[in-house]
Amino acid sequence: MSDKEIKVVATNRKAQHDYFLEDRFEAGMALQGSEIKSVRAGQISLREAYVKNDGREVWLINAHIAPYEPANRLNHEPRRPRRLLLHRREITRLFNETRLKGLSLVPTRVYLARGRAKVEIALARGKRKFDKRQEIARRESERDLARVLRRKGGV
DSSP: OOGGGEEEEEEOHHHHHHEEEEEEEEEEEOOOHHHHHHHHTTOEEOTTOEEEEOSSOEEEESOEEOOOGGGGGGOOOTTOOEEEEOOHHHHHHHHHHHHHHOOEEEEEEEEEETTEEEEEEEEEEEOOHHHHHHHHHHHHHHHHHHHHHHHHHHO
16 A cells, blocks of 8 residues: 555654554554544544453554544544454454563554554564663764764765
């Protein structure tokens, strides 16, 4: 699928900071009518969201989809659990990876693909404090190097 067919609606930037992201999976979302309208309008937040797998079904928990104003009384609950649509073998694999290897399931972004709302979830290993400090130090050194190279090239 090309990037022209995908419209990214929300990203979870904190996931990259808090976890080492390993495998990524695309999952559909089971939404109500007013929810998909809010998602298309970009009214979704993954800030506190996480994914729960019970071995049979996968759920997106605590994702905030703002109420759709024109739907007034037929609106949805903003933080209700939403079922994610995956193949049975993917659900089983994710369940085994999280249970046996101690990995977490983290939602990384929500996007629209061919008119359907999709969630990208990643198997993730939590970063420790020193891992985060190393990442920040690496980023700062790259920034300093780029600054020095720019100065030398501009003189």
